[in-house]
Amino acid sequence: MEMDLNAQVKKACFLQRLKDFPSKLKDGVTKRIKHVQKFGKDDPRRIIHSIKVGLSLTLVSMLYYVRPLYNSFGVSGMWAILTVVVVSEFTVGGTLSKGLNRAFATLIAGALGVGAVHLARLCGHKGEPIVLGILVFSLGAAATFSRFFPRIKQRYDYGALIFILTFSMVAVSGYRTDEILVIAYQRLSTILIGGTICILVSIFVFPVWAGEDLHKMVANNIIKLANSIEGFDGEYFPSSEKTSKETNSSVREYKSILTSKSTEDTLANLARWEPGHGRFRLRHPWTKYLKIAGLVRQCAIHFEVLNGYVLSDAKAPQDFISKIQEPCSIMSREAGEALKDIAKSIKTMSRYHVCVNTHIKNSKNAIENLRLALKLSFPETEKDLLEIIPGVTMASTLIDIVSYVEKISEAVDEFSVLAHFKENLDPKLSPELGQHHLLHKGTVKPVLEGDNEEECNNSPHVVIAVHDEQPPTVNENNVNLGAEKTTVVV
């Protein structure tokens, strides 16, 4: 009786599961599809790249489908397919680097291979495989060893690989065929066809430039720093305008910078293979980005320490914090604004040094105020001294960060000369240069902290300006900047 019941329950369970299966499967599939869709939407260039590879493959298949082409290349057409699959990289720089490496390595190794076969034939039929074996062994080992050298590894690793491959294949197959020159020629020509198709598709169909990616990445990393420092202000001094919840995510934005070095190195390496494009000329100073990125990372390292103070329970007493709050808040806000202007300067490739320097000057003034505040909040007992240490170290780290912001600004300034940034003459943004054009100016938002800061403030408020001449300049520039910003943001 009980067993009967058990069996019935089991059967019911099984039937239920069987019933649920289609809906569960549907749910699972829908979820997976949504995930894939989201992944594609996050960076639509991924979808475009996939279609580009499909396109290159279809184009290169014509070597087989079209009779006259097949007659001249035969089965060698598969080398073209192989080349397309292997050379198609996400960025133009990657495709060019692989394509050129492959072409030149095949050319050199092919010639050497033919030479090796001719040399080996001089040694008679018995000696031939021995000579060939020795040559393949020694050249293969030497080329493999060369791949360990950092300079070769960085730029010609793929070339060295293809060199070993081609030399071995030509030399070894030369033992069994007399048509070695025909084979070498067909291999080289089909590789050239495949490589050319890839490079053309890569450059002319929605190109992805490694250089542009690097440019945007460095600018965005600086914006992440700006967001983090502003988020820190809101988190450490929760009495500020922003709520703690709002800033919670932005304060950790710097984290990704700590591990971005290898991506930056790769992009800078690939960017050097790319021809001039858009705003970047052929000899754009790509390596300078790495210098700026290094300083940005150094700054992010100090954020990591600063973040420790946010998370730590051992905070300084509230009355001490409230004393240093104002200068610290000004420091972080001004440093953040300076970073945002530096990022804007990179993104728009125009110089905002007047504006940046104003912000840096303001945050340096705040440092002096902080010193004053520290003096005023001189502890009354020894116990107090120990308690305020976390607050003092936090403030000291903040001062270090400001000095790094200055270093970043200097590096970008130096870079802006090399990269031929255009001088920004917008009177709103460079008060000294544009002052004489303005008779009156004002905003609908009340002026808060003095003229200097207000003039460089980029928050979206309406500027009412009365000019004695050239009235359209301000508005025009403002609109242009806005438009450029939306297209440049990744």
Added chain:
Amino acid sequence: MEMDLNAQVKKACFLQRLKDFPSKLKDGVTKRIKHVQKFGKDDPRRIIHSIKVGLSLTLVSMLYYVRPLYNSFGVSGMWAILTVVVVSEFTVGGTLSKGLNRAFATLIAGALGVGAVHLARLCGHKGEPIVLGILVFSLGAAATFSRFFPRIKQRYDYGALIFILTFSMVAVSGYRTDEILVIAYQRLSTILIGGTICILVSIFVFPVWAGEDLHKMVANNIIKLANSIEGFDGEYFPSSEKTSKETNSSVREYKSILTSKSTEDTLANLARWEPGHGRFRLRHPWTKYLKIAGLVRQCAIHFEVLNGYVLSDAKAPQDFISKIQEPCSIMSREAGEALKDIAKSIKTMSRYHVCVNTHIKNSKNAIENLRLALKLSFPETEKDLLEIIPGVTMASTLIDIVSYVEKISEAVDEFSVLAHFKENLDPKLSPELGQHHLLHKGTVKPVLEGDNEEECNNSPHVVIAVHDEQPPTVNENNVNLGAEKTTVVV
């Protein structure tokens, strides 16, 4: 006359240069050769790897040289050569990962390719290239898109590439030949031969295990931290025993840890492909290394800040520094010793937690002494407070570092259980466990800082121990440890 003189001078210069050329060339070549020799000596495994690749190439060439083998495989033998060149990676994990990816991707894509050709033939001769084109385009694009997903990119990137390659080649060449099954079979079997040769050579001829490299790298990074903290002690407090010159290089050793994340990730990823070897079993907790490495990097980040204080001109006044010097020195020395013991624990895969904990306890005691010292050195004027800030923040960073050392110790402790570290029963190293065996003990070096520290001191001094039973244990263990240490050190 003057022109004549000029011409004579030019001629003399040219002759001199011509004369110097052979010696200059010789110098250049000698320099280059020495550089290459040094590079090979730095890590002889590079030379061994190059020879291994040469060996694999020679072995696989037999498919051409030996008549019976050539008769059965024909020109397909070149796929074996191609496989050897492409699959031969420096580490066993890399070779296995590429070899298995290549084999399985070829198998699946080959089967799908044959299916695609049969499907296309159903559509008549005119429809065939269209159907094949659509299939190649869509599968190629889909597989390319899949390579963007981090999980696939990490482990199956090469497999996806080979999938596209094989499917396209089989499907497209199926249009022109009826022997498609023969081609697919030959391609698969030669790839299997090439891959097997590579894997066997990689595992059995001087194998380089990615897992072992990761293991050593993590341990060495911890030693670098230890050296840096000891170097810092000597550099910041130059009155210590060591001279500034001696410590100058070691204090910067932590720098390489800041950028080692990508190497660690790659090694951990490859280690998972490796079979059990030496002290590592098949399911060794490789991912745990990344957790420890992450903490080590966090600690190194604090070193970067600490280094800023070493380089900075704004040091606290000498009398303040001399007051906090002793606890700070003890903190750094004990933290350094703890780190060294942790590294030794990893290297020898045995637990030294008693010893490590003693050092951590000592450095925590030093923190309390530091607090006391800070209390005693309570500034007398407001000006003093500002001046001592750099010293206070330095001390605070040092305290953070000690807390990270503790975290690293906990992570290694947790890891040691999972990785089945052997319990260290050496009475010299774990006083609580071994104490009852000892009647008297002493050293030729005078006892300096108390029993606890002395017992964990690993400096090479003679231990005189009188036992009531099992006298050989101590010596045996000591010798074993020494021997193990020399073989394990990279």
